[in-house]
Amino acid sequence: MTRRLVMWDIDYTLLRGGGVAARAWRSAFTEVTGVDWRATPNFGGRTDLDICAEVFTSHGVTDCTPERFFARYVQIIHEIKHEFAEQGELMPGVREVLGRLGDHPGVVQTLVTGNVPEVAAVKVAAFGLAGSFDAEVGGYGTDDSVRATLVRRSLERARTKYGEPFRPVVVGDTVNDVTAALANGAVAVGVATGATAAADLIAAGAHTVLPDLADADAAIRAITA
Structure with missing residues (x-):
């Protein structure tokens, strides 16, 4: 069978997730690019690569790679991972x-x-x-x-x-x-x-x-x- x-x-x-990942995403974006966060995309059902491309475009970012952004994003997630159980369900x-x-x-x-x-x-x-x-x-x-x-x-x-x-x-x-x-x-x-x-x-x-x-x-x- x-x-x-x-x-x-x-x-x-x-x-x-209680918004924990979205907050980490915004923090990582500003840290890595030096650009203030202006617009939150629709995350539902999309891949992080797809969302990253939209965010870079909508914020006029041309000098950063997804790999650089994801590296810092993952670091922040590990730093605040306890918040998922505290704020999510x-x-x-x-x-x-x-x-x-x-x-x-x-x-x-x-x-x-x-x-x-x-x-x-x-x-x-x-x-x-x-x-x-x-x-x-x-x-x-x-x-x-x-x-x-x-x-x-x-x-x-x-x-x-x-x-x-x-x-x-x-x-x-x-x-x-x-x-x-x-x-x-x-x-x-x-x-x-x-x-x-x-x-x-x-x-x-x-x-x-x-x-x-x-x-x-x-x-x-x-x-x-």
């Missing part, structure tokens, strides 16, 4: 669903997130979730600016590491998560726990849309169907 590779988005799917049902899927022999869980990998690791570790995921086979915001490519990279990494094909399943809260899943032939499970309405996730083509993960049985059925 082909196992499922369950690719979890982080922000507003697994947890809320897990979304309903997450711990139970991850635990039950972790015991499922036909499932490998990983992260496909717009976050850079170091920040993704800090966020999930803040809530004691790091052991739930094979982070080595994830897709991250430094892989590409296009979300669909992150899903493809994760699937390639899993196939290489485990030496077997997988049935990909993407779980996320934005239209970008859904369209990235569909572009790779993955099952798209939407959760309406972020800013995107359930109706919009359905319209984007999600195979299943849940209000949240509080009904663990329903979530596991959707993910393993």
Whole structure:
């Protein structure tokens, strides 16, 4: 039986970060570029590379690279990592669903997130979730600016590491998560726990849309169907 590779988005799917990462992003940007922060982009469902390009353009920055910016951003995140647990929270049902899927022999869980990998690791570790995921086979915001490519990279990494094909399943809260899943032939499970309405996730083509993960049985059925 082909196992499922369950690719979890982080922000507003697994947890809320309480604005900690956004504050670190603004601080790092000003420190590295010397330019005052003027406009906050829409972060939802986007990759950090994509957001970085927009922020540099909107602020007229031409003499900085994403790599330089991300290096300082990651440093700040590590300095304030305790704030995620203090100011953020897990979304309903997450711990139970991850635990039950972790015991499922036909499932490998990983992260496909717009976050850079170091920040993704800090966020999930803040809530004691790091052991739930094979982070080595994830897709991250430094892989590409296009979300669909992150899903493809994760699937390639899993196939290489485990030496077997997988049935990909993407779980996320934005239209970008859904369209990235569909572009790779993955099952798209939407959760309406972020800013995107359930109706919009359905319209984007999600195979299943849940209000949240509080009904663990329903979530596991959707993910393993």
